[in-house]
Amino acid sequence: MDATRFAELTRRHRRELHVYCYRMLGSFDAAEDHVQEVFLRAWRARDTFEARSSARTWLYRIATNACLDTLRRTVPPVQPYPDQLLDERPGPDAQAVGRETMSLAFLAAIQLLPPRQRAALILRDVLSWSAGETAALLGTSVPAANSALQRARATLRGRWPGGRLEWAPAGEPGREERELLRRYIDAHERADPEALIGLLREDVRLTIEPGVGEWTGRPAVAEALRRDMNTPGRWRMLPTAANRQPAAAAYVRADGDPAFRPFALIVLRPVAGLLTAMDAFEAPGLFPVFGLPASLDPEAPAGDLRPTAPSGDLPARG
Numbered sequence: 446m447d448a449t450r451f452a453e454l455t456r457r458h459r460r461e462l463h464v465y466c467y468r469m470l471g472s473f474d475a476a477e478d479h480v481q482e483v484f485l486r487a488w489r490a491r492d493t494f495e496a497r498s499s500a501r502t503w504l505y506r507i508a509t510n511a512c513l514d515t516l517r518r519t520v521p522p523v524q525p526y527p528d529q530l531l532d533e534r535p536g537p538d539a540q541a542v543g544r545e546t547m548s549l550a551f552l553a554a555i556q557l558l559p560p561r562q563r564a565a566l567i568l569r570d571v572l573s574w575s576a577g578e579t580a581a582l583l584g585t586s587v588p589a590a591n592s593a594l595q596r597a598r599a600t601l602r603g604r605w606p607g608g609r610l611e612w613a614p615a616g617e618p619g620r621e622e623r624e625l626l627r628r629y630i631d632a633h634e635r636a637d638p639e640a641l642i643g644l645l646r647e648d649v650r651l652t653i654e655p656g657v658g659e660w661t662g663r664p665a666v667a668e669a670l671r672r673d674m675n676t677p678g679r680w681r682m683l684p685t686a687a688n689r690q691p692a693a694a695a696y697v698r699a700d701g702d703p704a705f706r707p708f709a710l711i712v713l714r715p716v717a718g719l720l721t722a723m724d725a726f727e728a729p730g731l732f733p734v735f736g737l738p739a740s741l742d743p744e745a746p747a748g749d750l751r752p753t754a755p756s757g758d759l760p761a762r763g
Contacts, residue, residue: 463477466480470512470516471523472522474524475515475521480508487504512560522656523556525687528686554601561593562596565594568582625715635677636675638674645720648721649719649723654726679697680696692711696740706729707729707740
């Protein structure tokens with residue numbers, strides 16, 4: 446395989462491999478690192494590639510092995526994935542970025558699965574690979590691959606008896622979702638916990654990653670908000686979207702700082718006009734891949750709920 450063909454191969458499959466690694470690992474940063482590792486391994490092994498399997502299958506095998514190697518050593522922190530990158534290529538790999546299987550609820554659940562069960566579930570139930578293809582990619586027998594899949598499905602059924610509908614976000618944001626996001630941002634910027642509490646369902650869950658805390662139920666979340674939302678003007682937020690869900694990019698201004706600086710991305714899950722989940726990620730390094738500004742002027746108006754413009758391929762990370 447010459448350099449020209451290899452470059453075309455990487456261009457054609459980069460996005461779906463990035464999403465596959467993201468699902469396996471739950472981390473945008475880790476997915477980026479692993480896609481680079483996949484293509485490095487593929488380039489080094491290009492002379493051993495045999496056309497008995499497709500180049501796509503070959504790359505997925507390398508990606509799976511790279512992810513399994515990592516998951517045997519460590520579990521990367523969960524991070525959100527920007528919608529604008531999912532929207533870039535709605536063509537052959539559209540199935541790889543299906544709405545319900547990019548939701549944070551689904552990703553959190555499959556992180557509970559052992560790595561090989563996770564791979565079997567993604568390959569079979571998300572990407573629709575056959576039992577034979579999945580077994581060959583995992584380097585195991587068809588009965589063993591089917592057994593891993595059945596155990597993974599049983600775990601998910603135990604968590605969500607109703608299946609995908611229970612973890613799937615709503616369809617494209619409509620007026621109700623956009624208004625809910627606007628009110629969420631407004632309550633934060635005014636440091637008005639009561640206004641935000643009024644947007645919450647009784648079963649709401651608030652998480653702050655990595656590992657800051659988790660609160661479940663409206664009373665517990667309300668107590669946390671009343672305790673911490675107490676400085677009007679300290680926060681500025683811009684609307685965005687992640688994992689096929691509405692999201693807000695939070696900027697904070699420290700004492701003496703002339704500008705608001707990136708701090709956290711909050712992914713929301715609206716259900717019937719109220720919020721049932723708020724997942725906050727202290728990940729200022731992800732703001733560039735969301736197409737968000739590096740800072741905000743205190744005199745500039747807040748966001749106007751327009752989506753962030755796509756930025757092309759994955760930006761360089763520094």
